[in-house]
Amino acid sequence: MSKDIYDETESNQARFLGEQWRIIKKITAEKAMKPDILIIEREQQFLAAKDFRSKGWVTRNLWGPLNLMYEKFILSKLDGIAQIPRIIGLEDYNCLLISRINGDEIKKSRHLLSENFFDQLLKIADDLHSRGVLHLDLGHKSNIMVDHHGNPAIIDFNCSLYLPPNTIFRPLIRLLSMVDQYSILRLKIKFRPQDSNPSEKRRVERFLRLRKLWIFDRLISKLTNSIQKANRPQ
Numbered sequence: 001m002s003k004d005i006y007d008e009t010e011s012n013q014a015r016f017l018g019e020q021w022r023i024i025k026k027i028t029a030e031k032a033m034k035p036d037i038l039i040i041e042r043e044q045q046f047l048a049a050k051d052f053r054s055k056g057w058v059t060r061n062l063w064g065p066l067n068l069m070y071e072k073f074i075l076s077k078l079d080g081i082a083q084i085p086r087i088i089g090l091e092d093y094n095c096l097l098i099s100r101i102n103g104d105e106i107k108k109s110r111h112l113l114s115e116n117f118f119d120q121l122l123k124i125a126d127d128l129h130s131r132g133v134l135h136l137d138l139g140h141k142s143n144i145m146v147d148h149h150g151n152p153a154i155i156d157f158n159c160s161l162y163l164p165p166n167t168i169f170r171p172l173i174r175l176l177s178m179v180d181q182y183s184i185l186r187l188k189i190k191f192r193p194q195d196s197n198p199s200e201k202r203r204v205e206r207f208l209r210l211r212k213l214w215i216f217d218r219l220i221s222k223l224t225n226s227i228q229k230a231n232r233p234q
């Protein structure tokens with residue numbers, strides 16, 4: 001099974017935006033369709049680069065650029081929400097620079113979670129929904145970050161959906177926003193079981209049963225497998 005490689009020891013330099021930056025962390029994605037993530041620093045400014053440049057041809061030239069353009073489009077709808085990365089710019093058509101969230105993934109920061117962490121997370125999700133953005137991948141623990149004060153931030157919008165928040169789409173947004181809310185509730189049960197009540201647990205179980213019928217889960221995994229095959233060296 002493929003897994004990401006975390007490397008915090010190597011201290012390399014790299015050029016971004018015409019300047020020399022220090023790479024302070026590199027997460028090399030072994031999955032063919034995922035970008036490498038570089039956390040870079042220059043004069044006390046920290047950025048994150050989502051970088052498809054080392055990937056196979058199909059990912060580097062088709063999947064990666066489409067993926068980044070889409071994420072950039074979604075992030076542009078969320079401009080001004082503090083707990084979301086800001087767009088800095090494109091280094092290349094297959095390398096996107098965004099602001100760094102100063103913290104770590106929730107699975108590594110369980111001990112830091114503030115008491116109202118999940119209420120804050122639901123509030124951020126509400127802010128996204130009011131702009132018409134549905135994250136739809138909050139169940140994935142690596143998309144929830146925790147800062148050093150134990151507060152949440154949300155990253156990774158490439159599975160998100162944007163619907164204009166007008167009278168026509170608002171009912172649909174309200175319906176689909178339940179996917180994000182249940183995903184957050186599920187994380188709350190996992191990470192703060194002492195704060196979760198039986199009714200929340202029952203609601204999440206019902207949601208998980210419904211999700212098994214979600215055809216897109218299976219379609220996405222088929223698509224991933226085909227692109228991985230196409231990228232494999234002959």
Ligand SMILES: Nc1ncnc2c1ncn2[C@@H]1O[C@H](COP(=O)(O)OP(=O)(O)O)[C@@H](O)[C@H]1O
Nearest residue numbers: 034035037048085099100101105142143155156
């Ligand atoms: N803006 C950011 N600030 C800090 N770390 C980040 C940022 N973006 C990504 N990361 C790190 O990289 C990992 C993968 O990034 P993500 O955007 O979820 O990409 P993927 O599409 O590979 O899931 C995250 O779990 C997080 O550890």
Ligand SMILES: [Mg+2]
Nearest residue numbers: 140142143156
């Ligand atoms: Mg992710």
